[in-house]
Amino acid sequence: GIQVEQSPPDLIxxxxxxxxxxxxxxxSVNNLQWFxxxxxxxxxxxxxxxxxxxxxxxxxxxxxxxxxxxLLYISSSQTTDSGxxxxxxxxxxxxxxxxxxxxxxxxxxxxxx
Amino acid sequence: xxxxxxxxxxxxxxxxxxxxxxxxxxxxxxRLYWYRQTLGQGPEFLxxxxxxxxxxxxxxxxxxxxxxxxxxxxSTLEIQRxxxxxxxMYLCASSSTRAGDGQYFGPGTRLTVL
Numbered sequence: 001g002i003q004v005e006q007s008p009p010d011l012i013x014x015x016x017x018x019x020x021x022x023x024x025x026x027x028s029v030n031n032l033q034w035f036x037x038x039x040x041x042x043x044x045x046x047x048x049x050x051x052x053x054x055x056x057x058x059x060x061x062x063x064x065x066x067x068x069x070x071l072l073y074i075s076s077s078q079t080t081d082s083g084x085x086x087x088x089x090x091x092x093x094x095x096x097x098x099x100x101x102x103x104x105x106x107x108x109x110x111x112x113x
Numbered sequence: 114x115x116x117x118x119x120x121x122x123x124x125x126x127x128x129x130x131x132x133x134x135x136x137x138x139x140x141x142x143x144r145l146y147w148y149r150q151t152l153g154q155g156p157e158f159l160x161x162x163x164x165x166x167x168x169x170x171x172x173x174x175x176x177x178x179x180x181x182x183x184x185x186x187x188s189t190l191e192i193q194r195x196x197x198x199x200x201x202m203y204l205c206a207s208s209s210t211r212a213g214d215g216q217y218f219g220p221g222t223r224l225t226v227l
Contacts, residue, residue, distance in 0.1 A: 103155030
């Protein structure tokens with residue numbers, strides 16, 4: 001099946017710093033989503049971005065589908081940004097199902113005051 | 114739009130008991146998904162419905178697991194004869210068939226099997 005790798009696995013920032021999270025995937029995808037999982041376990045949608053660039057406030061994302069990677073940028077980080085960030089892809093020929101999302105292992109972000 | 118809801122939020126059971134979880138998707142969404150997440154890992158796909166039809170099932174969905182979506186609205190996930198290895202967060206998601214949209218997740222049901 002498709003492999004999804006996220007880096008770095010852990011990241012500690014001071015409040016106000018910027019960061020870039022990376023997601024590499026091993027095959028073509030129909031869909032790519034970024035999520036933030038808060039300390040209570042809720043997965044919050046950040047971006048639906050199978051290709052191109054999107055921005056939402058302090059967050060932006062870029063997916064280069066031909067090179068099989070996506071980047072999530074967090075600027076001027078705040079303590080509320082802490083949590084785990086997941087990249088997930090929908091693979092058209094996935095052995096887990098065409099509509100299934102395959103998740104990476106996540107990047108655990110801690111923003112210190 | 115009240116989002117995806119799940120009930121219960123927490124369930125503690127003894128090994129060998131049966132448990133059932135409920136998911137109510139976003140009202141206009143006709144696709145519904147179940148995932149399982151263990152500590153320190155990303156969610157893993159279990160099964161997917163479009164309307165009332167169960168279209169895809171993961172190999173993770175053993176014969177002790179069954180999911181239904183009888184009227185194409187809410188869904189239930191039942192685990193029979195629970196085992197300690199079933200302890201996990203069970204997440205439900207929904208989506209529409211509209212292009213350019215993605216899956217939206219509920220708050221999850223945390224299952225602990227003693």
